[in-house]
Amino acid sequence: MRKVAVIVTNDVEDIEYTSPVEALQKAGHQVTVIEKEAGSKITGKHGLELTAGQGIADASVTDYDALLIPGGFSPDQLRVDERFVDFVKDFLLSNKDVFAICHGPQLFIQSGLASSLKLTAYESVRPDLFYAGAQVLDEPVVIDEKHQLITSRTPDDLDDFNREITKALD
Secondary structure, three states: OOEEEEEOOOOEOHHHHHHHHHHHHHOOOEEEEEEOOOOOEEEOOOOOEEEOOEEHHHOOHHHOOEEEEOOEOHHHHHOOOHHHHHHHHHHHOOOOEEEEEOOOOHHHHHHOOHHHOEEOOOOOOHHHHHHOOOEEOOOOEEEEOOOOEEEEOOHHHHHHHHHHHHHHOO
């Protein structure tokens, strides 16, 4: 069993949270929702309701084996909070698995590490990543083995994304 941190806030794309989390849990992994404060209520774009299990101030990379960043409007809100940016940056530098889909890779821009990454993202986010220096591909799933980073573009890619993220934790 691996421990997976999931950073989300309001307006997360519901299926980009529920589908990977279900795949991870089915594979026997423990998932913890991290938001600004433990116990805070989170509402997805389409009505999903979540409760944060941990606040970002209490979250440490050393407590987790992997990080999942679902898309929607959640990553855009999280990237203005240095605590989340630092958490993502620490994960990218830790040689631990990082998984991001759709708008999730927006957080990599703020990390200052985008120029070393190979990835994909939602169509409107790919130019931002490219201009930040990332190697950006338009493929259903991109695996950057150097950084243990797995990314996908949209909910249409979830089958491929889920297969690769669960395989990475085997």
